[in-house]
Amino acid sequence: MKVNMESSILLKPSYEGEPPSTAGSIPLSVFDKVTYDTHIAIIWAFKPPTPPNTNMQKGLQKVLAIYREWAGRLRMDENDRPSILLNDEGMRFVEASADWTLDHTMLLKPSKTLLNFHPTVKGVHELLQVQITRFTCGSVVVGFTFHHLVADGQSTINFLIAWARACRGLHKNPLPLHDRTIFTPRNPPRVEFEHQRIEFVNKKVIKEHPYPYPNSDDSSNRLIMHKVHFTREFLTKLKAKASAGRNRPHSTLECLVAHLWRAITQARGLNESEMTHVRISVDGRARLNPPVPNEYFGNLVLWAFPRAKVKDLLQEPLHFAAKLIHDAVSNVNDDYFNSFIDFASKEEEVKDLVPTAADKLVLCSNVDVDSWLKFPIYDLDFGGGTPYIFMPSYIPVNGLFYLLPSIVEDRSIDVFISLFEENLVQTKRTILLKPSYEGKPPSITDSIPLSVFDKFTYDIHIPVVWAFKPPTPPNTTIQKGLQKALAFYREWAGRLGIDNKGRPAILLNDKGVRFVEASADCAVDQAMPLKPSVALLNFHPSVKGVEELLQVQITRFTCGSMVVGFTSHHIVADGHSTKNFLIAWTRACRGLDLNSLPLHDRTIFTPRDPPQVKFEHKTIEFKNKKVEHPWLNYTSDGLVIHMVHFTLEFLTKLKAKASAGRNRPYSTLECLVAHLWRAITQARGLNEFETTHVRISVDGRARLNPPVPNEYFGNLVLWAFPRAKVKELLQEPVQYAAEIIHDAISNVNDDYFRSFIDFANKEEEVKDLVPTADADKAVLCPHLEVDSWLRFPIYDLDFGGGRPYFFMPSYIPVDGMLGLLPSINGDGSIDVFISLFEENLATFNKICYSLSP
Template sequence: MPGDPKAMMVRVESSRLVKPSDQGHPPPTTLRVPLSIFDKVTYDTHIAVIYAFRPPIPSNSMVEKGLSRVLSEYREWAGRLGKDPEGNPFILLNDEGVRFIEASADTTLDKAMPFKPSAALLSFHPSLHGVAELVQVQLTRFTCGSLMVGFTAHHLVADGHATSNFLVAWGLASRGLAIDPLPLHDRASFFVPRSPPRLEFKHRGVEFMTRNKFDKGKDNPLKDDIVVHRVHFTKEFLHKLKAQASLGSKSNRPYTTFESLVAHLWRLVTRARGLDGCETTHVRISVNGRTRLSPRVPNEYFGNLVLWAFPRAKVAELIGKPLQFAAELIHDEVAKVNDGYFRSFIDFASSGVVESENLVPTADMGKSVLCPNLEVDSWLRFPFYDLDFGGGAPPYYFMPSYFPVEGMLFILPSSMGDGSIDAFVPLFCHSVDAFKQDCYSLV
């Protein structure tokens, strides 16, 4: 059945560790890189993405050679996580290596496409659980010569921006080209707290919460009823949506495509869930600090540098008011996560309060249900499609792996390359029909 990976057999041929290439002067393997406050506040989990490439594709050995070479510039990925006697987390640069798996599929890529978001996708990348390696790669060859690349990376080491830069650099290294730009590894000097500290914003209950709250309600007996629905928004629809969302904008400037689409999806999912109008719903939206901090942090910074905006509304207001109401909420809350907010977070997270009060991050992948809230992970600005191992063409297909967390949405550019956008929307089965019914409605 096309689009159903269950209909094919994926067989693992080999598995080994790939270590950074020796550039002539082996570096010490006892160095420890302390995690920054932004590393420690993010998701403590692996994230997986899947690429598909059509031939001509270089051999697995060339891709492996490029991986070894790029790891010499990104040694953190070849290291291991650890903690010092005081419990402070760090990355040990011991060059233990990343997991490299070669596999084969018993069909052509055309017969397998398009891939539906389902548990069968998990066969295209290594497990995300119980692994010491910080990066894992699986190359799956199809009978037509096409290649699937399953890539997993630990979020504590780097955010999506930094990880996508690494992937582009891997392609350069595989083609024998210079890795440019090189990553910036300084995880300390950009985030020095002010003296005296100025805690100008609330951070308890935003980035941090008490451990008791964190431990409650991590699972849901209905998690098996969650399906991931992929929806495609054409460039033409997005233009109309943006125009609709921007009617009466108080700044007299149109809202962005991202703000307009998230507003649309927020209202769609909220309506499909059938929530009580008196409930409050919020959306967790990542904000990249590289462009928010002043002076700006270079784009080459390797690590995590993300905080979150939390636009919120009563369900009745969100659904009952026009689209521009939601777009304005999103725009205003994202704008508030500015240099001052980031500096306040740095002061708070560096003050010792987190440790003394036993606070933990609110970023938690342990939950399977986010209702009545949403999280939106936008990959619209990441250069994931710039990965080229030597075939001379962008990836034929790119998507997140299967993450059935109700309410955790992924938004990314469509592989069509025409300005359209794909959204991966996990919902309870009973909400899907209602979501589909209104998905392309601008009313």
């Protein structure tokens, strides 16, 4: 499909009476000089009836007589000042046609297709350009480009309204104010703020280009402009949440920008110690004292730069970001504008500086907001009615987003966001799924009291992610299979609460699990990282502050691949139980029955009479509420999750070395953990007299006597804590560490489990204790924790289109946390996901494959 250019001419102003001199000029103000030196391109679409091109052309010429700057040129005046020469050379007016209907052409989101509907903005001398494109259906698209050095958004909207009124035979009232010399510095000047690093930057800095990504063709090819629609209902809830505790709510702009800033930062997967800011335009007309009339024509904008550490922005509630934005915008006041005028008017100060409003393809880790929310863009009537589409053209700048009132005119908002493909995941639907029963549903007033193993495990959701290549089953198949499985595993559809006897319990109220359907406008290989990063958080529902005990997100990609994100609350079930549920779910999706039914009775762990507490549980599984821990002084800034692949050949050699002199070799888990414990301890550079331990989960099903069936659903895990002095751990050979680990795991036996049951049931003993299974620790140093999935058939989970081609835990940055998974190769090799500080990673990488003693 091609757009045909019918004519392209220069339009000059049409004056009533004698034309003015074409030798005049208007010097640029300090606000003009510091803004973007570029054309801004926007597009409207109108349904028939539409006025003829001649009407629009004549109206444009009439209004150019009032706004002469647009028909001029940017040059130096006779005093060698950057100026707009009022030479009436004219603006570009293009007439075009398309041999198809508008609906077949216009996309509802910016794309390169839109570049066909306005004149090019590259290398043009004209300061304003208009293109009228007519379609066979009678619709019209108006493409409009204007040079930002001439006018800001407020001035441009005044001009557009004047043009629309002129097309309808109406006069422009009131007239524009053209005097750009009104911004004079004070005498003496009072520069009270740091403008050199805010509005200006040294020319040398720009040349060195320290941005995280280059402005390359490769960068622009990976960029996508994405449209998101926010309903009025959503915005109302968002505003209430972001303004919690305030007498006067934050503005809609502040609340929505806060929400988007956090969402984009999370989607980008930034390092949590990195700084990020938002660039927000602030109109000075009402902020200067005395105010400048709205009719002022030119630029009168500075910028607010709310900034935060990624960690704080994402961990603090929404109102934290909203307040940062509100305060930053409020601080760009009369004092700030006058300070800027004083600074920018000092020629010696600014001669080696350039504006920070420079051309960049990539703003990461920052974002830039262009808001049109207060502009009556849908009241631009050229004589045939208001437009039904308005949007920016294709401007691929990573981190730039536009806010526009929605075309439905119900106070909803459309946001056009430019991001890299891998950052874009769009939620299409989110619902609560309830169990699907065969026959009469059970009572929803029942409950299951938590066992002692449930009460003292991690109070947190565990998120994991699988990826499947096509063909994949439809979402309805996955949804129905999930509902069938929930009928047998009702706990997941319930809620944590207190039963009628005052006990912590799972309420079997069938309130449902969270089920999210999402899509990404790219192939899975472009979006899914091969190691845990913040980007993975896009592929499963948030685990913060949710009451659902299980959540599923299905994300579809343009290549046909599918990612399943799954989060489960650990208090409901351990890894073994969750694995049984997942197998049941996938079998249900394939139309198969469950192999065996789950055992739901959590009251089987009764204490002995009399109790026999033989071990020191008070400092192992429990700790005193009042105990202060040194790790609380640590920060998680600088944590990296690193993936290491251990081949079967390496593991065989390691196992032989660690088991030297034994008739029965240690397990692969024991040998690999021993190796990693030593390598990480060495990489951390710990004091040799320090004690370090590893926390290793031990499943009690086979260790209790009599054994508990594998079908038991709930938690039945305690932990082994092999420990050693750093000096001995590093000086002794690897079999020393392997033996410590083996013995510690072996000691978590029937006697130990029974002793724990007896102790944990003593209410007086445990009332002032809390679990050592603390989900809030970001730093385990000098210790480690191991989460092993080695025995779980995670790659046999087939929803109906074949097994997954990879599986990984989500992004959980806890220093010293290890996740062990069977490799996707299926050849007996192992992938380990290790969370370490960046300063320790280089040393670890040097030694992690070394088999030296």
